[in-house]
Amino acid sequence: MQVRWIPGxxxxxxxxxxxxxxxxxxxMPMAVxxxxxxxxxxxxxxxxxxxxxxxxxxxxxxxxxxxxHKADARGLVEDLHSLSMNFGARSPGIxxxxxxxxxxxxxxxxxxxxxxxxxxxxxxxxxxDRVLISGDTVFADxxxxxxxxxxxxxxxxxxxxxxxxxxxxxxxxxxxxxxTEQGGSRCIAAAVGLxxxxxx
Numbered sequence: 496m497q498v499r500w501i502p503g504x505x506x507x508x509x510x511x512x513x514x515x516x517x518x519x520x521x522x523m524p525m526a527v528x529x530x531x532x533x534x535x536x537x538x539x540x541x542x543x544x545x546x547x548x549x550x551x552x553x554x555x556x557x558x559x560x561x562x563x564h565k566a567d568a569r570g571l572v573e574d575l576h577s578l579s580m581n582f583g584a585r586s587p588g589i590x591x592x593x594x595x596x597x598x599x600x601x602x603x604x605x606x607x608x609x610x611x612x613x614x615x616x617x618x619x620x621x622x623x624d625r626v627l628i629s630g631d632t633v634f635a636d637x638x639x640x641x642x643x644x645x646x647x648x649x650x651x652x653x654x655x656x657x658x659x660x661x662x663x664x665x666x667x668x669x670x671x672x673x674x675t676e677q678g679g680s681r682c683i684a685a686a687v688g689l690x691x692x693x694x695x
Contacts, residue, residue: 496603496624498668501526508546508670511628516602517559518619518628519670520550531557536593538601539563540630540670541613542570543644544579544586551587562593562601564608567615575645576613604628609659611652612640618659626666627679633659635667635675637685649690656687 499512507521517527517534521544527534534557539547542563547570554561563571568591570576577586595601595617597608604619609632619628631640632655639656642649660683667679675682 496621496626496666498626498628498666498674499530500668500674503545503671506545507548508543508631509668509672509674511668513604513628514602516604517553517557518668519546519630520553521545521548524549524552524556527553528556535559536601537561538595538617538619539567539591540618540628540632541616542567542577543613543631544577544582544584546630546670547571547577547587548582548584551589554589560592561589562595563591564606564615564617565594565596566610567613568594570613570615578644607658609652609655611642611648611650611655613644614646616640616655620662620664622663624666625663625679626668627659627662627664627683628668629659629670631670632656633667633683633686634669634672635679635682636672637682637689639686639690640670653690656683656690659683660687 501510599606664679
């Protein structure tokens, strides 16, 4: 499985292109333009503005459908849930075409609902390729996402990390930072240990 990493600029999130899927849309549309003919679905790992800032323009450019977990769909229109005001901006004001739930499949990926950072956070997992696209649930440096925003929960995030720790993961592609193509399970285990230590 080829995962193309589009690095996020400044505080904006990474995007990834896997076949016909774009994951997250905080990057500038011009960064996605080389892949616009291939992309037909945009999957948002959660509703925070740094992941959704340009979803409206990118969806129009690619003629793509927008998918997000049903618990985070309101963040596409409600500033409180997207945190867009923290960025001096407004939510995109767009409705999703697809609302996702635990166990759904998108391409070669299974949707895993991993609340904690937001109520509707998801990860995408390919068991065959041992690839996890983790949004802001867990990062390749062994840290986990914040849970002090509206809708966040340390208890739910800890439970989500435990679920991810049970998976076989080599490639870990997170919402921020550099991804890793090897040893993803070790990164997740480090995050679980950090959580259990009381950090944060």
